[in-house]
Amino acid sequence: MKCLVTGAGGQLASSLVDRASPSIQIDAMGIDQLDITNAVEVDAAVDHIRPDVILNAAAWTDVDGAESDESLAMAVNRDGPAYLAEACARHGSRLIHVSTDFVFDGSGTTPCRIDDPTSPLTVYGKSKLAGEQAIQERLGAEAVIVRTAWLYAAHGQNFVRTMLKVMSERDHIKVVADQRGTPTSSTSLADAMWQLLDCGATGLYHWTDAGEATWHEFAVAIHEEACSHDLLDHDVEIQAITSDQWPTAAHRPHYSVLDISRSEEILGRSPRSWRQELVDVIRSLAATEVQGPAK
Numbered sequence: 001m002k003c004l005v006t007g008a009g010g011q012l013a014s015s016l017v018d019r020a021s022p023s024i025q026i027d028a029m030g031i032d033q034l035d036i037t038n039a040v041e042v043d044a045a046v047d048h049i050r051p052d053v054i055l056n057a058a059a060w061t062d063v064d065g066a067e068s069d070e071s072l073a074m075a076v077n078r079d080g081p082a083y084l085a086e087a088c089a090r091h092g093s094r095l096i097h098v099s100t101d102f103v104f105d106g107s108g109t110t111p112c113r114i115d116d117p118t119s120p121l122t123v124y125g126k127s128k129l130a131g132e133q134a135i136q137e138r139l140g141a142e143a144v145i146v147r148t149a150w151l152y153a154a155h156g157q158n159f160v161r162t163m164l165k166v167m168s169e170r171d172h173i174k175v176v177a178d179q180r181g182t183p184t185s186s187t188s189l190a191d192a193m194w195q196l197l198d199c200g201a202t203g204l205y206h207w208t209d210a211g212e213a214t215w216h217e218f219a220v221a222i223h224e225e226a227c228s229h230d231l232l233d234h235d236v237e238i239q240a241i242t243s244d245q246w247p248t249a250a251h252r253p254h255y256s257v258l259d260i261s262r263s264e265e266i267l268g269r270s271p272r273s274w275r276q277e278l279v280d281v282i283r284s285l286a287a288t289e290v291q292g293p294a295k
């Protein structure tokens with residue numbers, strides 16, 4: 001099976017490449033080789049590779065930056081997926097695309113179900129929802145769209161690496177404690193995506209690791225695991241604050257835990273807890289960054 005992975009170099013794309021079965025032939029293309037906002041480039045890449053499947057891991061993920069650059073967010077998160085879907089329709093390729101918990105407004109108190117009404121608060125969320133719709137308009141239910149949340153990896157830009165860096169430099173930090181979601185390892189998401197492909201899934205899915213946390217609880221866990229794996233060697237006071245005390249350009253949802261039961265049903269398994277996945281990522285950072293804390 002030939003697969004084209006877009007957004008190479010990003011967290012998820014790297015995990016998709018790492019976790020692919022050896023029988024899969026992968027072309028992983030970064031923005032330098034394939035800019036998904038360029039329809040001509042998309043067509044040329046797909047004509048050349050003739051993939052059985054496109055896994056779209058390319059996205060504009062700067063949630064705050066999107067607030068002041070809506071046209072770029074829409075170009076990458078709506079138009080790019082539309083071009084990929086058109087190319088898939090022409091070639092008869094399958095498309096697996098990734099979306100976000102930020103399509104919900106976070107006003108609920110129970111996990112967001114697949115068919116719950118969407119109502120994004122942010123430009124990023126709006127652009128990702130527009131991407132879902134653009135794909136569904138072109139490929140119907142044939143495309144696989146996986147919404148996920150709070151993604152992190154041992155590489156790339158993410159909350160875990162940011163926290164490790166900040167904690168290595170300070171003994172007091174403030175972290176928001178009134179936003180609740182599910183930290184999700186990009187390895188866990190990549191495994192779920194390959195499995196969804198394997199079992200011929202179609203339509204919309206949610207996938208996160210198991211459980212839920214606030215950013216503050218996540219930060220406390222990162223500190224505990226980093227200390228027990230010798231990535232940090234000092235106490236850090238982690239002060240719980242409200243979103244109002246940490247103003248950001250984008251207004252994030254307060255509760256965006258996803259109901260993943262449809263994925264559990266089709267995959268016949270449940271994810272590991274976010275804390276177990278975090279331990280694995282911290283362990284791998286500890287193994288690779290023996291000289292000191294995360295840079």
Ligand SMILES: NC(=O)c1ccc[n+]([C@@H]2O[C@H](COP(=O)([O-])OP(=O)(O)OC[C@H]3O[C@@H](n4cnc5c(N)ncnc54)[C@H](OP(=O)(O)O)[C@@H]3O)[C@@H](O)[C@H]2O)c1
Pocket residue numbers: 006007008009010011012013030031034035036037056057058059060061076080098099100101128148149150151152156157
């Ligand atoms: N990160 C999260 O917390 C989170 C949460 C929920 C859902 N998601 C979704 O999960 C998916 C994977 O996210 P991720 O965390 O792996 O993102 P990431 O690490 O930011 O990777 C995205 C990649 O896409 C590339 N890219 C940007 N514009 C592009 C373009 N026009 N053409 C081709 N590539 C382009 C980026 O390149 P540059 O780095 O050079 O810009 C980057 O390598 C995305 O769909 C995202 O929306 C992420």
